[in-house]
Every structure is written in C-alpha cells, then in structure tokens.
Amino acid sequence: NIGIADYIEKLISKRTNLSDTETGYWDTSTGNQYLAVVNRLKRYDLHKKTTLTFGDITEEQYWDYFKTINDFQKEDTTNYYSQTTINKEFRSLRAVFNCAKEDNVKINIEYSKKSLKIATSKATYETYLNEEQLNKVLEADTSHSKEFHHARNYIILSSFTGLRIGDMIHLHEVTPEIVTHDSKKYNCFTTRIRKSRENAHELIATIPILQPVKKILESNNNQFPKFTSEPNIRKVVKKFLKHLKFENEVIQKTKYYLVDEVKVEKKKQHELFSPHDCRRTFITNLKQLGIQNDTIEPITHPKIKSASILDSYDKSTLNDKAVKFIKQVKSKKSTLFKY
Numbered sequence: 290n291i292g293i294a295d296y297i298e299k300l301i302s303k304r305t306n307l308s309d310t311e312t313g314y315w316d317t318s319t320g321n322q323y324l325a326v327v328n329r330l331k332r333y334d335l336h337k338k339t340t341l342t343f344g345d346i347t348e349e350q351y352w353d354y355f356k357t358i359n360d361f362q363k364e365d366t367t368n369y370y371s372q373t374t375i376n377k378e379f380r381s382l383r384a385v386f387n388c389a390k391e392d393n394v395k396i397n398i399e400y401s402k403k404s405l406k407i408a409t410s411k412a413t414y415e416t417y418l419n420e421e422q423l424n425k426v427l428e429a430d431t432s433h434s435k436e437f438h439h440a441r442n443y444i445i446l447s448s449f450t451g452l453r454i455g456d457m458i459h460l461h462e463v464t465p466e467i468v469t470h471d472s473k474k475y476n477c478f479t480t481r482i483r484k485s486r487e488n489a490h491e492l493i494a495t496i497p498i499l500q501p502v503k504k505i506l507e508s509n510n511n512q513f514p515k516f517t518s519e520p521n522i523r524k525v526v527k528k529f530l531k532h533l534k535f536e537n538e539v540i541q542k543t544k545y546y547l548v549d550e551v552k553v554e555k556k557k558q559h560e561l562f563s564p565h566d567c568r569r570t571f572i573t574n575l576k577q578l579g580i581q582n583d584t585i586e587p588i589t590h591p592k593i594k595s596a597s598i599l600d601s602y603d604k605s606t607l608n609d610k611a612v613k614f615i616k617q618v619k620s621k622k623s624t625l626f627k628y
Contacts, residue, residue, distance in 0.1 A: 294334065329378070416569075418567075420625050431529075443526060458516055495607035523563060535562070578621040578626060
C-alpha cells in the first residue's frame, strides 16, 4: 500500500530524468509543480497524524484533503485558495492517480467519476496594453536593468506576434525566414503552437515579422532572444510595468474555494497583468484596427480540423495566410502594427 506523497516523489525523480524526447518526460517546471503537491500532502499527513495511501484513501479523506490545504492557505496568507488553484491541485492529483493505475497500483476510490471533480472558476479581469502604452514600452530605456530589458523584449515580441508564454520560451529556437509569395518576399517565422500536449507536434503557424519585432531582431544578430523560466517572466513583466507606472484601475472578480461570495477588488493594472495579456494585447489592437477574425485566427489559433464545410475546402497554405495578414495590416496604416 503506497503512500501518495512517496509515490509522487519517485515519479518526479523518474520523469525529470528522462530525455525530453521520451514519453512521460517532465521538465523542471512540471517537476516543481508536483513537488509542491508532495509538500502539501506531507503537511496534511503530519497534521492529521496519518498517511494518505492509494489503497486506503476514502472519498471523505479525498474531500478533507482539499478542505485542509485550503485552511492552511488561509492561515498562511489570510486568503483561501482560489477555485482555480484548487482545480489545478485536483487535476494534478488525478494525473498522479492515472500514473499509479498504469503502474497497477490499487486505488480505493473511483477517482475519475464526475462527483469527485472540482470545477475551475478563473479570476476574471479585462486588461490589455493600448497603443499609447505600447509606445511607452517601445520607447523605454532599459539599458540600466537586465530584468527590464528582458521584460521589454518579452512584452514587445508577444504583443506583436500573439504567442503564448509556452511558445515564447522556445522562440530562441526559431529562425526568421524570407517567404516568397507571388514573386514577392516577406519576413516571417514559422513556429509550433504548443496549445496542449496533444497538439504539440501538429499545430503550426507562420507569423509575419512586424516592425517592432524586426527592430529587436536587428539588435540581436537576427535572432530571437532567449527567455528564462515562466515564473521569472511573470515576475519581471509585473515589475517592469510597475516601473512604467501602468496604474489604470482594473476590476478583478475571484471565486475562492468553499466560499460562496465572489470577491470583487480594484487593482492596479501592473498588479494583474500577466504574460497572457500580451496575447490579448495583440488580438485586441488588431480587432480595433478592423482586422478580420479569419485573418487573425490562423496566426493565434491555428486549427487541425475544419470548423465548417467551407473551411474544409480552403486549401490556403501557411504562407498564403501570413501574406493575407500582412496585406490587411498594411491597409490599416497603423503607426505601431505595421509591417
């Protein structure tokens, strides 16, 4: 009868030591995510003077685990966990149960049934960088700070390509290219879109290199800069926007676990702004310029399956879609979003 915390520790050791091309590989970030789960399980075991095991865990203990770590969070920080954070914990545990099942470990509860699922409820807020703010980022002098230089590059590249943080981390592996289309040459780059593990090898986008991106490439030997870990990017982006005094009031609504009332708070933009908001910046500014959805989507949301009968007959290539995007952007004569 295996302790759940002990099993996860062995799983971390095994999977983080695999080659990144092997099935089941966990990178450092994923390993740290599950190590945090281990620490919460051990704290629960210590508090309850017990050991949660696969063979003995009951539904009552299952629910008590989430309630107890939520109480720990309240003690430690004065706030409960958000519903979204507890949902992440639930999904991590379910993934662990799946691994244990594959290893023929006996599990005492039917962990996959719907009644043991914890729904998500993301904290909601709406923000993006408008053209005035993007100009401020572009004109910022970051020569005195490596962190701010890093953050500025990230914001510009993500806000003018629409890439998610998971793709931005790998951007330094991508080579800018010249695409020939109808005898004309265009500056673009082609990258995988890592929307999910299931689609990791299938989703591809060719993205035009807009002027702000081109300037970063010119200052970096025609290469994309390398970014550090996701947690560090989140930290330095917030820090940089605080330095720039991006203090617009933003309303945030948060559902906390086992708390009925949704908490409504007013926060400064730099406190909430995340790397994903750069993606929102890209899409929102293009929409405000009047760029059509079917021009933006192949860049930001490439698809494998056709959404309609007409889509199934559309045999436009990645280059066709990139050039269509360039032509529409050019027609808007934007001072920032220009090719």
